[in-house]
Amino acid sequence: MYILVTPAKNEEEHLPQLIESVLSQTIQPILWVIVDDNSQDKTSILINAACKKHQWIKYTKLIDSSEYDWLGYGRVVKHGFTHAQKIAESENINYDFLGILDADIVLSNTYFEYLIEGLNEDPTVGITSGTLYIKTKKGTVPEDNSDCPRGGARLYRRFCFEDIGGFSELPSPDTVSDIKAMNRGWNLTRTKKAGALHNRKSSSTRGLWNGYKKMGEGRYYLNFHPFAAFLSGLYIAKNPPFYQGFAYIYGYFKSYVTKNGQTNDDEIMIYFAKGWNKIKMKAKKDITRK
Template sequence: MPDTEQLPLQPVAAAPAVNPHIVPLVIISPVRDEAKYLRRTLDSVVAQTYRPIEWIVVDDGSVDATPDIVREYAAKYPFIRLLPRQDRGFRKLGGGVIAAFNFGKEHIQHSEYQYIAKLDGDMSFGPLYLERMFQRLQIDPKLAAVSGKVYRDEDGRYIEETHIDEQVAGQFKLYKRKAFEDIGGFVQHLSWDGIDVHSAWMKGWKTFSFYDPQAWLWHHRIMGSSDKHIYEGRLRWGRAMWYMGYHPLYAIAAGINRMREKPVFIGGLLMIFGFFWCWVRRQPSYDNMEFRRYLRQWQMTRLKNTLLGKK
C-alpha cells in the first residue's frame, strides 16, 4: 500500500480528451437517484484518453434529476446512451443492480465489443484510468479483469477500501468479454462481486487490482451505505457472505478484520451477525456446490497462511 501522504488529489471535472483512442469497450452503469454524484462519473469518462465505443446508463427508476443529467451529456457525447428501466419502487442492491446491468447488456448496439465493464454512478477517476487498465489487460492473456484501488475522502484523509490484490473493485469491473462469458456473467445476488472473481479463478483466469498513481478510483460514499444506512449495509454484507458459501471461520475472520473500519467494531459485528442469522434461519445460498467447495478450500488455505504469517 502506498504512503497516504503521496496520494494524488481527487479528480475534478476535467476537459474532454482531445482525439481519444476509441476501444471496443462497452460500459454499463446501473443508476438510481445518483444526481448528487453522477456528474463526477460522467466527467471522468468523457475525459479519458481511452474512450469506450458505447456507454449505457441504465436509469433504474430514479425520482431525482439523474435521467436529465444523463440526457444532457448524451446530447454532447453520442457514445453515451440513457436507457430507462421500469421503476420497481425501491432501490434493490445486489440482485437489482445486476438485473439492471443485464437489462443494459441486452440493449448493446455495438455487438463487436471485446471488453465489458460495470461502472457505478458515484465514482470519479483520472483521465488515464482506462488507458492504464488496458495496458495491464494486454500484457497477460490470462488476465480476465482489472481495476485500480478504491479510496474515499474522509475528513480530509484518504481512506482505502481494502481488498486483496486479486479482488477487482466492484465499483468498476472491467472484463475481457471472453472471460466474462466464460464465467456466465454476474449472479443476480448481493455477493455477485465475489462470486465472479472466484468463478474466474476456478476456470484458470486471473483478476487483479493494482496501485497506480494515475489509476485511483474515488468512491464518494462509504461502501455499503447507498441504501438506508451503513449498519444495514454491514448486515447485508453478512447475508452476502452466507449466500456466497463462506466457511464460518472465514466469515468470523472477515468480520473481525472489518471492525477497524467505520462504523468501528459494530460494523464487523453486524457482518458476523448477518452471516449466522442466515445460518440459523437456513436462508438460501448459492447452489453451485463445486464453487462452494472451491471457495471454502481457498478460504481455509488463506486463513491458515495468515495465521502462519505467510503471504
C-alpha cells in the same frame, strides 16, 4: 475498444462528476449504457441530457426495481450488460473489453488507458481494476489495500467475461466473477497507476449498517461457513466505524437462523467449502506445532 455499464439509482448528486470524468478519459468507451434503476430524483434527466450530446451514451430504465437488496445490484448490472451487448450486435460494434463503473466514482483521466495497457501487456489477465481512494479527515487514502480488482470500476477481458458466463445475479457478483475467472485459469490484477475517487465508502449506499448487514446476508446465500463469516465480521470490525463488522455478523446469522435460501451454484459452494477446509488444515497445523 470497450463498452461500459453504470447502474444508477437516485444519483443526481454524483452523476455530473461521473459523466465529466468519463468524457475526460484519454480512451473513451465506444458504448456506455447507464441503467436508471427506477430513480425518484433527477437521475433520468441527467442521463438523457448526456445521451443527446453524445450518441455513444445510451439510456435504459428499470421500473420494477426497488432498493438494492443483496440480489438487486447484480440484477441491474446484468440488465445493463445485456442491453449493451444487444446494441453492440445490432450496430456492429466491435469491442475487446467490458467495464463496470458505479455512479459514485470519479475517474482520473487515464484510468481506463492504464487498465487497457495492462490487459494488452498480459493476455492471462481476465479482470482488472485501478485503486479506489476515499476522502477522510487524514486526507485522501486508498479504500483498502487488497490486490483484488475492485467491483465498482473494473474491466473484463471479453473472452474472460464470456468464459465465466457473463455477469452474475448472485450476491457479491464481483466476488462470484473473480472465483469463476480464477477457476478457469484467468489472473486478476489491480494497478495503482489507475486511480479513482470513491465519493462514498463501499456498501454505504443505504447506510453502512444496512450495507454490511446485506453483505452478511449475501455471504450466507453463497454458502459461506458460519465460523468463517464470524471471523470475517471481526476482521471488518477492526477498522472504524467498528459497528460495520457487527452488522455483517448480524446479517449472516439472521439469515442462518431463519434458514434463508442459499445458492445452488455448485462451483461457488465448492469454492467456499474448499476455503473453509484450508482454514481448518492451517489451524490444525498451528495447533500441532505448539
